[in-house]
Amino acid sequence: MLKPLLLSILLLSASACAEETQRALPMPQQDVPASDANQTAVFAGGCFWGMQGVFQHVRGVKFVTAGYSGGAASTARYNVVEWGNTGHAEAVRITYDPHQVSYGTLLRVFFSVMDPTELNRQGPDEGPQYRSEVFAADPAQARVASAYIAQLTATRVFSRPIATRVSSLSGFYPAEDYHQDYLIKHPDAPYIVVNDQPKIEKLRALYPAVYSARAITMARR
Structure with missing residues (x-):
């Protein structure tokens, strides 16, 4: 059982993080065209447990994998990434049906359930491995993600500058089995x-x- 003092600290930290994202965000003014095949999106937004849990509850999502992105394959292991010097961020790879949910909608959810104004941290988790970042699989995703950040900035949706980065996806490496689901x-x-449960409730x-209501688990792939 968590000690009362530590629980209070976690609750205060979670509350502070939630202050920036208590309202529905506008839809992106741009979006990635739908294709006939499933598409993927890779986002980093703090601990991958919560990010995976959120997107497992999004309609049109086929499955979500927790993993690492931003660094080399040789360092894509939890006991190495946790030191914060590998370039990796804890991330999720979302496979989705673009005829049921769009990339823009996934971005909208992503920016709603984490605090994009926090630099190299989310809630109680600190370090570059917990940064918020959109890893774009192609120029269309990069363009839409960058335009959405500009849109949110122009409309002053958040009271502080957005720290979320957009970069090209160079690789995604699934996390260890015990992190999945x-x-x-x-x-x-x-x-x-x-x-993490508050993120799902917010969604x-x-x-x-x-x-x-029904989560898409890795076991149902």
């Missing part, structure tokens, strides 16, 4: 209750048309 497997873990409350 972590939120689903450990829904009562104190970290999950304080930091449900802000975007009910996008929210799916």
Whole structure:
């Protein structure tokens, strides 16, 4: 059981992070055209447990993999990435049906459930491995993501500058098996209750048309 003082610190940190994103965001003015095949998106927004858990509840998403992006294949291991000097960020790769959910909608959810104004951290987690970053798979994704950040900045949706970066995807490396579906497997873990369950509730409350009560787990692939 989490000690009361530590639980209070986690709750305050989660509350502070949530202050920036309590309202629905506007849809991106640009979007990636739909193709006949499934598409992928790679986002980093803090601990991948919560990011995976959120997008597993988005309609049109086929599966979500927790992993590492931004560094080399040789350092894509949790016990190395956690030191914060590999270039990797904890990230998720989202495979989705573009005829059911668009890349722009995924971006909208992403910027709603984490705090894009925090630099090299999210909530209680600090270090560049917890940064927020959009890893664009192609120029179209990069253009749409950059335009959305500019749109949110111009409309002053957030009270502080957006720190989220947009970069080209150079590789994605799935995390160890014990990280996959972590939120689903450990829904009562104190970290999950304080930091990640509220993200899923925010998705449900802000975007009910996008929210799916049934999570798409890695086991159902």
